[in-house]
Amino acid sequence: MGRWTAALGMLLLAAAGCRQDMHDAPRYDPLEASNLFSNGSSARPLMPGAVPRGQLNDDAFLHTGKGPDGLPVTAFPFAITHAELDRGQDRYNVFCAPCHGRTGEGNGMVVQRGYRQAQSIHIDRLKVAPVGYFYDVIANGFGVMPDYRTQIPVEDRWRIIAYVRALQLSRTATTADMPADALAQLLKGQPAAKAPVEIHR
Ligand code: HEC
Numbered sequence: 336m337g338r339w340t341a342a343l344g345m346l347l348l349a350a351a352g353c354r355q356d357m358h359d360a361p362r363y364d365p366l367e368a369s370n371l372f373s374n375g376s377s378a379r380p381l382m383p384g385a386v387p388r389g390q391l392n393d394d395a396f397l398h399t400g401k402g403p404d405g406l407p408v409t410a411f412p413f414a415i416t417h418a419e420l421d422r423g424q425d426r427y428n429v430f431c432a433p434c435h436g437r438t439g440e441g442n443g444m445v446v447q448r449g450y451r452q453a454q455s456i457h458i459d460r461l462k463v464a465p466v467g468y469f470y471d472v473i474a475n476g477f478g479v480m481p482d483y484r485t486q487i488p489v490e491d492r493w494r495i496i497a498y499v500r501a502l503q504l505s506r507t508a509t510t511a512d513m514p515a516d517a518l519a520q521l522l523k524g525q526p527a528a529k530a531p532v533e534i535h536r
Pocket of ligand 1: 434452480
């Protein structure tokens with residue numbers, strides 16, 4: 336009996352030892368200070384271009400594309416400049432064009448190779464759909480289209496939508512929609528200088 340008690344005691348001691356090791360493991364507690372890094376914080380900043388998950392997203396307009404009424408918003412959360420639009424074009428061509436095609440008809444290379452027909456962005460329903468609706472499709476997917484929440488940072492989603500609007504406009508815009516100076520340039524046969532863009536819907 337005594338032998339068993341001793342054996343059990345040793346086993347318990349050994350187990351407790353293991354447990355202690357885990358307690359003393361060299362790791363930081365959340366937000367603990369550190370003298371290893373120059374800013375004194377053990378928490379490291381996000382790498383540029385990281386797509387955060389589980390962050391505090393307190394700006395519902397920006398992060399969900401929905402208003403307080405739960406409906407898709409009809410305006411962009413930040414001003415769309417030419418630089419934003421250029422970035423949107425670049426990201427659209429990377430993430431959307433493989434299926435939707437560079438002009439948005441829904442006939443991208445992936446579709447030509449047998450993937451389900453992607454929707455054309457030029458149909459009437461999508462021409463009048465609010466920008467918040469497109470945000471929802473990008474963030475949450477739609478039907479067989481996968482979501483892009485882990486690949487495309489929040490601001491880039493909005494820039495892509497601005498470019499989708501530009502693609503849609505390109506079908507129906509007339510010279511009457513052009514700023515006077517850009518039209519004058521065009522009539523002279525020269526490419527229009529980059530004018531500030533305003534996209535509201
Ligand atoms: C892998 C292919 C693929 C990629 C990449 C893709 N889509 Fe789609 N998308 C589809 C398909 C397929 C549908 C139709 C889905 C269905 O009806 O089930 C669709 C539908 C849509 C719709 C229509 C939703 C509706 O109400 O009918 C929008 C808007 C859209 N995509 C936007 C985008 C944007 C913006 C991107 C880039 C961020 C993108 N898609 C990337 C395949 C893709």
